[in-house]
Amino acid sequence: MSWQDKLRQVQPYIAGEQPRIQNLIKLNTNENPYHPGIKVKEAIQRFDASKLSLYPRPDADELRQALADYHHVSEQQIFIGNGSDEVLALLFLTCFNGEAPVLFPDISYSFYPVYCDLYQIPYQKIPLNEQFEIVKEDYYQENSGIIFPNPNAPTGLCVSLHMIEDILKHNQESIVVIDEAYVDFGGESAVSLIEQYPNLLITQTFSKFRSLAGIRLGVAIGSQEVIARLYDVKNSFNSYPIDSLAQVIGLASMQDSDYIQDNAQKIIATREYTKKQLKKLGFEMPDSKANFLFIKHPHYDAQTLFEKLRERGILVRYFHQPRIEQYLRVTIGTQQQMEIFIEEMKKILEEEI
């Protein structure tokens, strides 16, 4: 057996491109168009660089307490990781150790099957229906765990808490994970169900709602028992995943939630404006409650539109994937950015005729 044979073979997740083009209107990775707030800025300015010679607080306890207060749970019900991707990666390793497959929708966050491949966890993709909706009965079967985003990505569609509760009731022998990366743009959080269902785990992120994609903070909220086991695995992986500056920045953001909530309201208003304009241009789309739209035109090829937008300095996301190869995912930017987007899209459609 050569050393090459001892290396793990995986098909990695491919994130949206991050090109360094000036003046690009970047609508491809669901970033928040507004800055993270004056309190974050001040926290960085005030930060004493000499402290960096010391290790950070291992469990980011102040930030953990602030999150607990925000969500009305105890500190022991909060887990913090290096971005919600790391939270998800550790959660797959911690929670999904049965023989049966882990279940998630066929159209969903495409990192889920990558985690399964990495850890050799069996999984089954459950097709959404024709309207891209989750059909709860499909999840009433033996499994080693269930995970889906709510709102779902890249569709933006929400399921009700009532449906989540039905899925929980039918799955009391598995961990059910609701990935709430986009919940703050019009969805309803399932945090209220945690007291009742110790097998429910919720993930959230500072990347979208809190405009902090650059700092990498992800969160899991669940029962003390599950959170403690997540920390055991985290402490078998990396003692100090959250650096000292990230802890201070996260805390400053938690103290600026009103400003951040206002930004979310602006994004929601711009989303609804963009929906309306796109429908006028003949686009079809699910009724997104996230900070992106998932759009399709009956007469124009999605990949062609993607390329023509790119030529005009507007970057959106195109997925080479079955069922959705005629869709584009468009992040909601500022009102001004979306007006330019609509303007340019109009020109492209006119050209194409």
Added chain:
Amino acid sequence: MSWQDKLRQVQPYIAGEQPRIQNLIKLNTNENPYHPGIKVKEAIQRFDASKLSLYPRPDADELRQALADYHHVSEQQIFIGNGSDEVLALLFLTCFNGEAPVLFPDISYSFYPVYCDLYQIPYQKIPLNEQFEIVKEDYYQENSGIIFPNPNAPTGLCVSLHMIEDILKHNQESIVVIDEAYVDFGGESAVSLIEQYPNLLITQTFSKFRSLAGIRLGVAIGSQEVIARLYDVKNSFNSYPIDSLAQVIGLASMQDSDYIQDNAQKIIATREYTKKQLKKLGFEMPDSKANFLFIKHPHYDAQTLFEKLRERGILVRYFHQPRIEQYLRVTIGTQQQMEIFIEEMKKILEEEI
């Protein structure tokens, strides 16, 4: 099978304590007593907080290039992770996938067996000899990988590049990892051997030499082939592990290497002073080339000394572990801190008589 049965059971690594006591002389987690430098400070001051709404550069390419230049290798031979603990965690998952055990010393970084337990990798601890030295012939047996720190922790002892080359020659079918967390305090790096041995992987960290434990930056240096596979696994785990501020801070540190090298020289001088003073007090120790000493007194119990130092506001590291339960690991602080340490130790020994 209940949801609890699907949770992974592990015995996590326990890091040195990080108490929040004012005026503590903290000599327990091998942190650098000097601040990370004026360039790091300026980089934080200059940082534009509004950039944090965007994702970081996925592979920290500027920092990667700076590290490549520093080590005289290509960018494709550098891997960057969220602290060297994450680098090690991903490396165990990527590189050690054989049937035979992974080999490492019995007295070494105690995170190694934790990673093995986490991923269910078989391992075998190879006893150091009576002088705490690595015996190279012990590593001439079938294995799925070899890892040891050089200098070793917590002993501080180095092996020669000649010995490393012998181990490489006898292990051309496994990845051999040299963990160089402490190499810059008097050891000799094996980076020069990388061209010749594509199965050699070296890990380093910004935490000790560069006074940046608070920011979490770890590095692996190896052949393009191994580094590419590490990135595949990293991209199956977390797309953006290095946040934007950490990238900027790391880069600033790379541009301040002369200042950092001066600090290392000061630490080395203080270490040699401390060795001499401790020997005068009757302590025995291996000849450490790291930023810590591993000390034992023939007449005084190590745990008692640990506790008495703590009462006097000095924190060192004590390990409840076979073979080393009569040793203390003492980080080298500033000259002034070490003079206080010696002073207090004298008083304790006098009291005990």
